[in-house]
Amino acid sequence: MSIKQAGKSLQSRHSPLADTFYQLEVLNAHETPAEDHFSFIASLTKAGYESLKPARIEILQVNVGKLCNQTCAHCHVDAGPDRKEVMTIELLQKCLEVIERYSIPSVDITGGAPELNPHFRWFVTECKKLGCHIINRCNLTIIVSNPKYHDLPDFFATHQVQLICSLPHFSKLRTDHQRGDGVFNDSIRAIQMLNQVGYGIEGSELILDLVHNPSGAFLPSDQYTLELEFKRQLDRKYGIIFNHLYTITNLPISRFLDFLLESGNYQDYMQALVKAFNPATIQSLMCRNTVSVSWDGYLYDCDFNQMLDLKIASPKNHINEFDAAALSARTIVVNQHCYGCTAGAGSSCGGELIK
Numbered sequence: 047m048s049i050k051q052a053g054k055s056l057q058s059r060h061s062p063l064a065d066t067f068y069q070l071e072v073l074n075a076h077e078t079p080a081e082d083h084f085s086f087i088a089s090l091t092k093a094g095y096e097s098l099k100p101a102r103i104e105i106l107q108v109n110v111g112k113l114c115n116q117t118c119a120h121c122h123v124d125a126g127p128d129r130k131e132v133m134t135i136e137l138l139q140k141c142l143e144v145i146e147r148y149s150i151p152s153v154d155i156t157g158g159a160p161e162l163n164p165h166f167r168w169f170v171t172e173c174k175k176l177g178c179h180i181i182n183r184c185n186l187t188i189i190v191s192n193p194k195y196h197d198l199p200d201f202f203a204t205h206q207v208q209l210i211c212s213l214p215h216f217s218k219l220r221t222d223h224q225r226g227d228g229v230f231n232d233s234i235r236a237i238q239m240l241n242q243v244g245y246g247i248e249g250s251e252l253i254l255d256l257v258h259n260p261s262g263a264f265l266p267s268d269q270y271t272l273e274l275e276f277k278r279q280l281d282r283k284y285g286i287i288f289n290h291l292y293t294i295t296n297l298p299i300s301r302f303l304d305f306l307l308e309s310g311n312y313q314d315y316m317q318a319l320v321k322a323f324n325p326a327t328i329q330s331l332m333c334r335n336t337v338s339v340s341w342d343g344y345l346y347d348c349d350f351n352q353m354l355d356l357k358i359a360s361p362k363n364h365i366n367e368f369d370a371a372a373l374s375a376r377t378i379v380v381n382q383h384c385y386g387c388t389a390g391a392g393s394s395c396g397g398e399l400i401k
Contacts, residue, residue, distance in 0.1 A: 054117060054126070054128075055117060055121075055124050055125070055126040055128055055129060055301075056124045056300065056301060056304060057124060057128070057129065058126070058128045061304065063300065063303060063304050063307075064124065066353070066354045066355040067355075069299055069300070069303060069354060070354060070356075070381065072303065072307070072312075073298065073299075073303075073381060073382040073383060074381070074382060084316060084317070084320045084382065084385070085382075086380050086381060086382050086384045086385055086388075087380060089320070089323050089385070089388075090328070090380070093325035093328065094325070095328060097377045097378070098328070098331070098333065098334070098377065098378035098380060099334075099377065099378065100333070100334050100335070100347075100373065100374060100376060100378060101334045101335050102335060102374075103148065103150055103335065103336070103337055103370060103373065103374075104150070104151055104152060104335040104336070105150070105151075105152045105153070105154050105181075105332075105335060105336040105337075106141060106144065106145055106150045106152070106153050106154070106336075106337055106339065107153075107154040107155075107156060107336050107337070107338045107339065107348075107349060107395070108133070108138075108141050108153060108154070108155055108156070108169075108339045109123075109133070109156050109157060109158070109338065109339065109340055109341050109349065109352060110132065110133045110138070110155060110156070110157055110158070110160050110163040110165075110166060110169070110341060111129075111131055111132035111133055111157055111158045111160070111162065111163050111341045112124070112125045112126075112129035112130075112131045112132075112157065112158045112341060113125070113126075113127070113129050113130060113131070113132055113157070113158045113159065113162045113163070114126050114127065114129065114157060114158040114159040114162065114185070115127060115159050115162065115185070115187060115188055115191050116159070116185055116187060116225060116226055116229065117226065118212075118224060118225045118226065118301070119223070119224050119225070119301060119305065120224055120259065120261075120296055120301055120302040120305060121300065121301045121302075122296075122297055122299050122300045122301070122302060122349075122350060122353050123157070123158060123300065123349075123353055124300045124301055124353070125157060125158040125159075129158065131341045131342070132162075132163050132164070132341060133163060133165075133341040133342070133343075134165075135165045135168070137339075137341075137342070137343045137365060138165055138168075138169045140343065140365045140366055140368075141153075141169075141339060141365060142169075142172050142173070142176065144365060144368045145173070145176055145178060146176050148368075148370050150178075151178065151179055152178060152179040152180075152181060153173050153178045153179075153180055153181070154181040154183070154336070154395065155169070155170070155180070155181065155182045155183065156183040156349065157183070159184075159185055159188045160182055160183065160184070161182075161184070161188050161195060161198060162188070167201060170182070170201075170205050170207060171205065174205045174206070179208065180205060180206070180207045180208065181207070181208045181209075181210060182202065182207050182208070182209055182210070183210050183211075183212075183395075184198075184209050184210070184211045184212075185211070185212050185225075186211045186212065186213065186232065186233040186236040186237065187228075187229055187232040187233060187236065189236040189239060189240075190232045190235050190236050190239070191232070196239075199239045199240050199242070199243045199245070200243055202240075202243075202245070202252075203243045203244060203245065203252055206251060206252065208253040208255070209240065209245065209253065209254050209255065210255045210256075210257060210292065210395075211233075211236075211237070211254065211255070211256055211257065212225070212233075212256075212257050213230075213233050213237075213256045213257065213258070213276075214257075214258055214259055214260075214261060215258065215261065216275070216276050216279040216280055216283075217230075218230040218231065220261050221233065223261060224259075224261045234280075234284050234286065237254070237280075237284075237286045237288065238284070238285075238286055240254055241254075241286055241287060245288075246286075246287045246288040246289055247287065248287075253289050253290075254288045254289055255288065255289050255290045255291070255292060256276065256288050256290075256291050256292070257291075257292045257293075257294055257397075258272060258276070258291055258292070258293050258294070259293070259294045259295070259296050260295075260296060262311075263305075263306060263309065263311035263314065263315045263318075264315075264318070265295055265318065265319075265322060265389055265390055266293035266294070266295055266390075266393075267293070268293075268391070269291065269292070269293040269391065269397055269398040270401075272291055272293060273290065273291035276288075276291050277291075290397070291397070292395075292396060292397030292398075293393070293397055293398060294393050294394075294395070294397065295319075295386045295387070295389055295390075295393035296386070297350050297383045297386035297387070298312070298315065298316060298319075298382075298383055298386065299350060299353055299354055299383050300353055316382070316385070318389075319385035319386055319389045320385055322389035322390045323385060323388050323389060324388055324389065324390060324391070324392060324400070325388075326392075326400055327387065327388045327391070327392030327399045327400060328388065330392060330394070330399040330400070331387055331388070331392070331394065331399070332348055332387070332394040332395055332396070333347040333348040333351070333378050333387075334378070336348060336395075337358070337373065338351070338352050339365050340352050343364050343365040343366060344357055344358075344363060344364055344365075345357065345358040345360070345363045345364060345365065345368070345373075346358055346379075347378045347379050348387075349395065350383055350384075350386075350387075351379055351381075354381065354383065356379045356381060357379075358373070358376060358379065359376045359377050359378070359379050360372050360373055360375075360376045387399075
């Protein structure tokens with residue numbers, strides 16, 4: 047299997063930021079000058095919210111492992127080929143039981159590269175039997191990385207999996223800089239394979255969405271405008287098509303936090319997020335209708351909280367003791383990184399929150 051590297055994982059570098067407690071110390075630094083101090087809780091209060099409360103659980107997001115064939119420069123999971131954390135079949139079975147018991151309509155499978163979990167195809171097949179809407183977050187290069195994965199487009203199509211795929215930019219230089227040498231060309235080849243089985247084709251029910259996140263310390267541009275440009279450029283240059291483009295703001299955690307600190311952009315970036323705080327995004331935040339499950343079965347309000355080990359605020363915080371009533375009564379855990387989801391038009395796993 048080929049490995050695309052833009053850097054090494056924080057864990058393999060023995061970086062202090064591999065410790066989630068240390069990341070939280072940075073995000074809540076007491077040494078921040080008083081005039082530059084920021085507090086997400088204070089921003090919520092000013093917007094008229096004492097706290098964030100959940101709505102009905104519509105999505106169970108399952109992180110099936112941190113193992114990945116890429117080591118991307120801005121990865122908030124700190125995933126890579128050196129990460130061996132993978133969800134067991136027993137925990138995947140518990141996820142299925144929860145989905146069925148509580149009639150959760152959608153399952154969102156993420157990683158790492160989800161397809162590297164040895165039970166991935168079994169899990170997708172079982173989710174399909176339950177009638178779930180299945181979302182898979184694919185890095186595209188996994189499809190062409192090894193002949194054993196070349197049939198993934200057919201597998202996805204058979205099970206009508208919605209694909210949300212990473213492609214930071216329509217230029218090779220910007221994509222490879224963020225995600226590793228050769229990623230862009232492999233991604234184009236993978237999209238061509240997906241188009242061939244019907245993904246992204248007008249009139250097809252096979253949905254192929256792409257994800258853009260900025261390559262530097264700035265917020266993403268307007269999603270609709272970028273989508274038009276992505277579609278124009280990718281069709282003109284490579285003859286490939288897709289359904290939607292999602293823009294996702296880089297949150298100041300894990301490798302992107304490391305980049306901000308190393309480049310001296312941390313304070314300016316945080317101030318940009320704070321300045322762009324938009325109260326209109328709050329009702330649509332993904333943490334309100336999603337529960338995130340880690341590879342070892344713990345529950346979180348969102349994927350980003352998971353990567354900071356900010357477990358859900360409930361005494362029953364593991365998939366083995368999933369209790370929808372207790373979860374509906376919880377208060378959503380927030381911290382300074384939440385400014386990333388509430389800046390500008392908002393950001394979530396499904397792109398902008400305000401259209």
